[in-house]
Amino acid sequence: MKKLVILTHPNIDTSIVNKAWKTMLEKNAHTFVVHALYKVYPNLKFDIAREQEVLEAFDEIIFQFPIHWYGTPFALKKYIDLVFAYGWAFGPGGDRLKGKKIGFAVSTGGPEESYNAPTGISVKGLLNDLHLTFEYCGCEVTHLHVFYGAMFNYKAKLLEENTERYLKTFANSN
Numbered sequence: 153m154k155k156l157v158i159l160t161h162p163n164i165d166t167s168i169v170n171k172a173w174k175t176m177l178e179k180n181a182h183t184f185v186v187h188a189l190y191k192v193y194p195n196l197k198f199d200i201a202r203e204q205e206v207l208e209a210f211d212e213i214i215f216q217f218p219i220h221w222y223g224t225p226f227a228l229k230k231y232i233d234l235v236f237a238y239g240w241a242f243g244p245g246g247d248r249l250k251g252k253k254i255g256f257a258v259s260t261g262g263p264e265e266s267y268n269a270p271t272g273i274s275v276k277g278l279l280n281d282l283h284l285t286f287e288y289c290g291c292e293v294t295h296l297h298v299f300y301g302a303m304f305n306y307k308a309k310l311l312e313e314n315t316e317r318y319l320k321t322f323a324n325s326n
């Protein structure tokens with residue numbers, strides 16, 4: 153079954169990392185379906201029922217986004233707050249996400265050194281709220297794929313290798 157990639161990037165045209173990842177995903181359209189929130193909803197007025205249907209149709213979902221202020225872009229937070237509704241994602245009868253596999257593909261501007269042990273900060277740690285949210289909804293959180301340092305040590309070769317790793321990580325992940 154194909155995997156759904158929920159892409160949240162406010163300006164994919166000027167993106168380097170997420171755009172390269174998106175190109176790779178689209179080349180592998182037999183495996184991935186890209187759902188770009190800002191493309192479908194430029195004003196972020198989500199059609200909640202439609203989004204719930206989209207999510208229900210896939211067993212594996214990857215959330216792809218850049219880190220913004222040590223967390224998710226606000227559009228993704230808004231999406232989750234609205235779409236993961238009572239009676240759908242949680243509460244009575246709220247089991248529609250149960251059993252789904254959830255992965256993350258995340259880019260940072262900061263270099264890897266700013267996300268390692270001495271700093272006490274890690275990308276996994278920054279995504280703790282998402283992790284807890286998905287577990288609460290009965291999902292299994294699987295892989296976290298990261299590109300570090302988009303603003304500091306960006307090199308085309310590094311991004312190419314990283315993009316291949318993204319593909320390998322998620323193409324055969326079930």
Ligand SMILES: Cc1cc2nc3c(=O)[nH]c(=O)nc-3n(C[C@H](O)[C@H](O)[C@H](O)COP(=O)(O)O)c2cc1C
Nearest residue numbers: 167168169170218219220221222259260261262302
């Ligand atoms: C509003 C905003 C906040 C950001 N906050 C962070 C941050 O807290 N940590 C970080 O490492 N990078 C931060 N960045 C940098 C982005 O994560 C980085 O530009 C992005 O991951 C690069 O991916 P792209 O080439 O797909 O745009 C921020 C960027 C923006 C626009």
